[in-house]
Amino acid sequence: MSVNADHVRRAALDSRAPIHDEVVAAGESWVGNILRGQVLRIVDLEGNQAVDTLFYNAHESDEHYSAVDTIRGQGNIYLTTGTKLRSNLGATLLTIIEDTCGRHDTLGGACSAESNTVRYALEARHMHSCRDSFLLALARRGHDLGKRDLPSNINFFMNVPVTSDGKLSFADGLSAPGRYVELRADMDVLVLISNCPQLNNPCNAYNPTPIQILTWAAG
């Protein structure tokens, strides 16, 4: 899409009332449905905030986001404009249509009480974590989704560089206040978000902050 055409498309989107417009505080979860053709925008309101995200086929929840199918499908580990988010069955769940951050991670996974004990200290078990947020959000929904349905996720706005000799690290974020990512649903999807509460590494600049979630009807 040309710069001009993209500007026109974005202006058209911003001129329309969103279906949904909500600020999600740091450490909270968000669950919602996005229908095929609808647009989801996630805004990093204060900058350098990791947004741990999973998608499911809204009608067949054993079809879920797959990090490795997404990476393999595009031959690249970073997610940005044009990336097709693929499922464990190889289908496209959503496409990233706009990205003012530059790249997003899908190798770093979600923090958990258990992985905190490994990565930081046994005493870190008590700290709030994304997988606790995921599990509680799924339990509250009361459907039969549970821990088996938590595959490797996307970390929007998070920077996990990999070097050519295979080193992996969590680096300072590339994001900044107001940067956002927009996705168009290619099928009806269930969205599961944990606005990451991690305090032990630079993924949130050691200060978790709120995000904004907006959705628009198919244009």
Added chain:
Amino acid sequence: MNSIPGDKAALWEETLHPGEHWSGVLRRGASLRLTALEARANVAAMLYNYECLSERYNMADTLKAQHTAYLTAGCVCYSDMGRILCSITADSCGWHDTICGLSDATVIANKYGATRFQEARNDFRKNGRDSMLNELGKYGLGKRDLNANINFFSRVTVHDSGALHFEAEHCAAGDFVELRFEMHTLLVLSTCPHPLDPAIEYQPRSVRLNAWVSGPAPLQDACRQRCDENARGFRNTEMMFLA
């Protein structure tokens, strides 16, 4: 090639045909050697805690605990519960991929052309995802349980741009990797080609499996001592087997 201990400790051995899928349980204290009988082998692997199948190999936890984007000797394979399924105790080829996933029917058909049992009999072209589903179904698992796997013997490097590069000459005939199981583990394998293998012909390779009794990780152990993270991972794992 380093040696498997004497006959007394040997448990079993088996050869996987090219394209074969396989599953089995390896108890805590067992070790398994996978040997590529031909160059350019690939073995896709998924691991589950056999006592609680919802606990399974977690690519992200494995990579970030050990600050690596690939697996080799000295690395351990973490579950999603902060515990260690298995340790990689020996490795002749130095790099095993875990970020590129499985081949599927579309990948195989687009690259090599689809084949059917009706014409090809048992030489029909199997793919990684269907192979895993075949085995997972034997334990009450299915599509929802598909998650990032390991591709033993395959090397895929990452350019600064994030682009992937498949190293076709990585695995030689006779290359091997040894896994020491730290918990009772359901291991699911497929010898289908790596999804990014650029080979023009569909040519999965045969792989030898040798299992023996090694005992779990001793106190002085390269995997345990690789980093403080792994010391804590072993502590979490060993808690399950006390008393």
